[in-house]
Structure formats: structure tokens, C-alpha cells
Amino acid sequence: MGAAAQRAAEESEEWAGVTPDAARRLVSAAVEAFAERGYHATTTRDIAGRAGMSPAALYIxxxxxxxLLYRISGIGxxxxxxxxxxxxEAEGSATERLRDAVRTFARWHAEHHTTARVIQYELQALSPEHYTEIAGLRRRTDRLLRQIIQDGADSGxxxxxxxxxxxxxxxxxCVDVARWFSVDGPRTPDEVGALYADLVLRMVGAQ
Amino acid sequence: MGAAAQRAAEESEEWAGVTPDAARRLVSAAVEAFAERGYHATTTRDIAGRAGMSPAALYIxxxxxxxLLYRISGIGxxxxxxxxxxxxEAEGSATERLRDAVRTFARWHAEHHTTARVIQYELQALSPEHYTEIAGLRRRTDRLLRQIIQDGADSGxxxxxxxxxxxxxxxxxCVDVARWFSVDGPRTPDEVGALYADLVLRMVGAQ
DNA sequence: CTGGCTGGTGAGCAAGCGCTTAGGGGCGTC
DNA sequence: GACGCCCCTAAGCGCTTGCTCACCAGCCAG
Structure with a gap:
């Protein structure tokens, strides 16, 4: 399986963990709608319509x-x-790990820019309890990246x-890629990842 | 007048061009509300209430x-x-001009993060005609910055x-500063500007 | 054939939305 | 003191919103 085909499969399986099928279709429709118009501007009728159901079906x-937003945000x-x-957690120097982290993280934000847009820009629409939970995941992400940079600083x-x-x-x-990325733009997700990895390595004074 | 006092004055004069007083109070209230909750989650009753008026007064x-969003977006x-x-357009090398551009631009996004949040993250709520007009301003900003970087690339x-x-x-x-910046955070707008100017100069391989 | 379970529908409710309208108080002008 | 003008309010209209409820088709087990 080529890299492109593999990513196409990942795309269609992005919500594979959500069952049954109707629940998955709703999540998928909601991500599209939230990314396009924003959470508050999206109606439950719109989501249900995109998923091919009546408005009441959503509440089953x-x-x-x-x-729905919470589920999307959690999975994302x-x-x-x-x-x-x-x-x-990979083997390798701080430089290699940072390059890999930025390349894959930026690429994911480009490739899944609809999902990424929702999870990065609709946090305030979560309930306080759900927000707190999600904030924990964000802090862990932050800590992991900081550790790589700290390792590189320590090792010189x-x-x-x-x-x-x-x-x-x-x-x-990396996060802001979700805001500006467009499939009609001149750059593929792979290219964004490669460009950003280079820029970041220069930013930290590696190479 | 010290730098802090001068910026405090600028802050209170951010909407000085909007008259009469009631219209300015409404703009100021709307920026706060839009930044806090988002355009679609903000009601006209909320804006009018913050400005100390009845809902109907907004429509005068x-x-x-x-x-209201269009006026805020345009001025911002x-x-x-x-x-x-x-x-x-200042005198100086590309390095000096880029440092100055990033320092002041990032600093503005930190200092006026409420306004910046509205103009950067509520673009899609503008009408198509208004969006087109604002997009023109954005393209001019982009071109000016690109020219500085191009100059530096050309000159070596x-x-x-x-x-x-x-x-x-x-x-x-720089734009994403508006998303994460908090007055309760560890960094002042000046520090953000200085940090970002340094990081960007490394990113372009200057110094 | 029957009965319950799963996953759906059509209709509609209460609340809240953007916005309008009729009317009024305070002001300077003559 | 009457007038017009500007700025404002109380009330509310028409509509949409998130969500509910009574009901039902298909399907598999006994």
C-alpha cells in the first residue's frame, strides 16, 4: 500500500472507533458542519440532514x-x-525527534484540517467539565514537545x-495550520510537514 | 509619557475614530463579547447590555x-x-525591517488580543461582500511581509x-498569538514581540 | 405467529433569536 | 412656550433554535 493510499484509508477510518454506523455518520457530518460554519452557527437539523436522518435521530x-462536539474533540x-x-518516545537525537514531531503534527493538521479546526477553535463551546478534561490532554501534548526541546537544549x-x-x-x-490550510492551496500536507520541520529546526538553532 | 502609559492611552483610543459616543461604546462592548464567546454565540441583547443600553438602541x-462585526474587522x-x-517602509536592512515587523505585529496581537481574536477568527461570519473587502486588506499585509523576506533572500x-x-x-x-495570549500568562506583549522577532530571524537564517 | 428490542420518524413545544415599531424625554431654536 | 430633532426605551413580531414525545418499521428469538 502506497503512502497516499494508506492515508486515504486512515481518512475514511478516522472515526472507525465510533459505533454504530449511524453514530459515526453523525460525527462525520458534525465535523464537516462545525469546521465550515462553526459550532454555534451549525444547527442540529443541518447535522442530521448531512447524515441523512431526521433531526430527532441525532438524540438517539x-x-x-x-x-457531539465533546466526542469529536476527545477523539481528535x-x-x-x-x-x-x-x-x-522514538529513538534518536533531539533533532531527529523534533523534526519527526513537527513534520507529523503539522501534516496531521493539514490533512485533517476539518477535524483540527474543530478541536482547536471550538474549545470554548465545550461545557466546563468537558473543557477541563480536554485541557488535560492538551497539557500532556505540550509537555511532550517541551521535553524534546529541553533535551536538545541540554545536549547542546x-x-x-x-x-x-x-x-x-x-x-x-503547527496548530495554526488548521486555520489557513486549504486543499485548493499550492501545498500538500506532506509539503507543509517538510517545510515546517525545516523552519522549526532553524528556529531552535539546530543544524 | 512612558511606554506603558502611552500604550494605555492607545488602548482607550483604539476606537476613537468611532462616533458618536454611543456607537463607540457599542463597538467596544461587541469586541469584548465576540472575543469571549464568538460572534454567533453573542446576542444583540448582550452587546447592548454591556454598553448600558436597551437592545433596540443598537439598531439606531x-x-x-x-x-458591527464589519466595522470592527475593518478598523482592526x-x-x-x-x-x-x-x-x-522604514529605512534599514531586511533583517532590521523584519525584526521590527514581527516585533510590532506580534506585540499588537498580544496587546489587543480581544480585537485580534475577533478579526482573525470571525472572518467567516462576515457577509460575502464584506469578506471580499477585508480579504483585500489581508492580501496587502501578506504582500508587504513577503517583500521584506524576498528582499532579504535577494540580498543574501x-x-x-x-x-x-x-x-x-x-x-x-504572529496571528496565532491572539488565540493563546492571556493577560494572566507569564509574558507581557513586549516580551512576546521580542521573543518572536528572535525566533523568526533564526527561522529565515539571518544572524 | 408473536413479542420485544433497536433505531428510526413527524409533529411540535418552550425559549431565545435578530430586528421593528410606536412612542417619549431632553435639548437648543425661534 | 411650541417645535423639531436626536437618542433612547418597552413591547413584541415572526422565526429558528435545541430538544422531546408519541408512535412505528424491521428483525431476530421463542
């Missing part, structure tokens, strides 16, 4: 519209955490005077 | 809620354009293989 699978953040985690691979600040900037750069 | 000064984007413009000051890509990343980095 989810108690509220916010629960766990995926993002797993991406950074894989890079952070990087020139990073302000490790927390640099971490913030790197994370911010 | 603005035809619709969208027109013009200010952002003027900041980049001042840096781009920068090592920028992909000028449009690097421009995108720099702009993205």
Missing part, C-alpha cells in the same frame, strides 16, 4: 449537540497526543534561550 | 449585528496593515528557500 445517539485530541507521543544540539516560549511558538505554528 | 447606530485590519506597512541576508511558505509561517505565528 447523543444527548446534546455539545456531546487523543490522536494529536498519540502523534506527538510517537515522535517523543539546540540554542534555545527560552524553552517554554519556543515550545509555545512551535505548537502554535 | 448599526443596521445589523453583522455591520487597517491597524494591522499600518503596523506592517510602517515596518516595511536570509536563507529562505521557500519565500511564500516562510511568509505564511511568519504571519501564521
Amino acid at each position: 445517539h447523543y444527548k446534546t449537540k455539545e456531546e 485530541h487523543e490522536k494529536a497526543l498519540r502523534i506527538i507521543s510517537a515522535a517523543a 544540539e539546540f540554542r534555545a534561550d527560552d524553552v517554554p516560549g519556543t515550545t509555545l511558538a512551535v505548537l502554535s505554528l | 447606530h448599526y443596521k445589523t449585528k453583522e455591520e 485590519h487597517e491597524k494591522a496593515l499600518r503596523i506592517i506597512s510602517a515596518a516595511a 541576508e536570509f536563507r529562505a528557500d521557500d519565500v511564500p511558505g516562510t511568509t505564511l509561517a511568519v504571519l501564521s505565528l
Whole structure:
């Protein structure tokens, strides 16, 4: 299976963990709608319509519209955490791990920019309890990336005077890909990942 | 007048161009509300309430809620354009101009993070005609920054293989400050500006 | 054939939305 | 003191919203 075909399969399986089929179709429809118009501008009628059901059917699978957002946000953040985690725990120098982390993280934000847009820009629409839970996942992501940069600073691979600040900037750069990325744009997700990995390595004074 | 006092004055004068007083109070209230909750989650009753008026009073000064957003977006984007413009047209090397551009642009996004949040993240709530107009201002900002980076690449000051890509990343980095910046955070707007200017200069391979 | 379980529908409710309208108080002008 | 003008309010209209409820088709087990 080629890289493109493999990613196409991942795309269609993005919500594979959500069952039954109707619940998955609703999640998929909601992500599209939320990404396009925003959470508050999306109606439950719109989501149900995109999933090919009546408005009432949504409430068989989810108690509220916010629960749908929470499920999307949870799955999305766990995926993002797993991406950074894989890079952070791999063998190799801090430079190699940082390159891998930024390349895969930025690429994911480009490839899954609809999902990413929802999880990054609709956090405030979550209930306070759900927000707190999601914030925990975000903190873990942040810590993993900071550790890579700290390792590089300690080993002398990087020139990073302000490790927390640099971490913030790197994370911010990757996250914001979700805002501007367009499939009609000149760059593929792979190219975005490669470009951003290069820019970040220069930013930390590696190479 | 010290730098802090001067910026405090600028803050209170951010909407000085909006008259009469009631219209200015409405703009100011709307920015707060839009930044806090988002455009669609904000009600005209909330805006009017924050401005100390009845809901109906809003419609004496603005035809619709969208027109309020449009006024905010227009004024904000013009200010952002003027900041980049001042840096781009100053005397000095590409390195000096880029440092100044990033420092002032990032600092503005931190200092005026409420306004910045509205103009950067509520674009899709504008009417198509208004969006087109604002998009023009955004393109001019982008062009000015790209020209600085291009100048540095041409003169050999920068090592920028992909000028449009690097421009995108720099702009993205500064814009995203509006998303994460908090007055309760550890960094002042000045510090954010200084940090980001350093990081960007490394990113383009200057110094 | 029957009965319950799963996953769906059509209709509609209460609340809240953007926005309008009729009317009024305070002001300077003559 | 009457007038017009500007700025405002109380009330409410028409509509859409998130969500509910009574009901039902298909399907598999006994």
C-alpha cells in the first residue's frame, strides 16, 4: 500500500472507533458542519440532514449537540497526543525527534484540517467539565514537545534561550495550520510537514 | 509619557475614530463579547447590555449585528496593515525591517488580543461582500511581509528557500498569538514581540 | 405467529433569536 | 412656550433554535 493510499484509508477510518454506523455518520457530518460554519452557527437539523436522518435521530445517539462536539474533540485530541507521543518516545537525537514531531503534527493538521479546526477553535463551546478534561490532554501534548526541546537544549544540539516560549511558538505554528490550510492551496500536507520541520529546526538553532 | 502609559492611552483610543459616543461604546462592548464567546454565540441583547443600553438602541447606530462585526474587522485590519506597512517602509536592512515587523505585529496581537481574536477568527461570519473587502486588506499585509523576506533572500541576508511558505509561517505565528495570549500568562506583549522577532530571524537564517 | 428490542420518524413545544415599531424625554431654536 | 430633532426605551413580531414525545418499521428469538 502506497503512502497516499494508506492515508486515504486512515481518512475514511478516522472515526472507525465510533459505533454504530449511524453514530459515526453523525460525527462525520458534525465535523464537516462545525469546521465550515462553526459550532454555534451549525444547527442540529443541518447535522442530521448531512447524515441523512431526521433531526430527532441525532438524540438517539447523543444527548446534546455539545456531546457531539465533546466526542469529536476527545477523539481528535487523543490522536494529536498519540502523534506527538510517537515522535517523543522514538529513538534518536533531539533533532531527529523534533523534526519527526513537527513534520507529523503539522501534516496531521493539514490533512485533517476539518477535524483540527474543530478541536482547536471550538474549545470554548465545550461545557466546563468537558473543557477541563480536554485541557488535560492538551497539557500532556505540550509537555511532550517541551521535553524534546529541553533535551536538545541540554545536549547542546539546540540554542534555545527560552524553552517554554519556543515550545509555545512551535505548537502554535503547527496548530495554526488548521486555520489557513486549504486543499485548493499550492501545498500538500506532506509539503507543509517538510517545510515546517525545516523552519522549526532553524528556529531552535539546530543544524 | 512612558511606554506603558502611552500604550494605555492607545488602548482607550483604539476606537476613537468611532462616533458618536454611543456607537463607540457599542463597538467596544461587541469586541469584548465576540472575543469571549464568538460572534454567533453573542446576542444583540448582550452587546447592548454591556454598553448600558436597551437592545433596540443598537439598531439606531448599526443596521445589523453583522455591520458591527464589519466595522470592527475593518478598523482592526487597517491597524494591522499600518503596523506592517510602517515596518516595511522604514529605512534599514531586511533583517532590521523584519525584526521590527514581527516585533510590532506580534506585540499588537498580544496587546489587543480581544480585537485580534475577533478579526482573525470571525472572518467567516462576515457577509460575502464584506469578506471580499477585508480579504483585500489581508492580501496587502501578506504582500508587504513577503517583500521584506524576498528582499532579504535577494540580498543574501536570509536563507529562505521557500519565500511564500516562510511568509505564511511568519504571519501564521504572529496571528496565532491572539488565540493563546492571556493577560494572566507569564509574558507581557513586549516580551512576546521580542521573543518572536528572535525566533523568526533564526527561522529565515539571518544572524 | 408473536413479542420485544433497536433505531428510526413527524409533529411540535418552550425559549431565545435578530430586528421593528410606536412612542417619549431632553435639548437648543425661534 | 411650541417645535423639531436626536437618542433612547418597552413591547413584541415572526422565526429558528435545541430538544422531546408519541408512535412505528424491521428483525431476530421463542
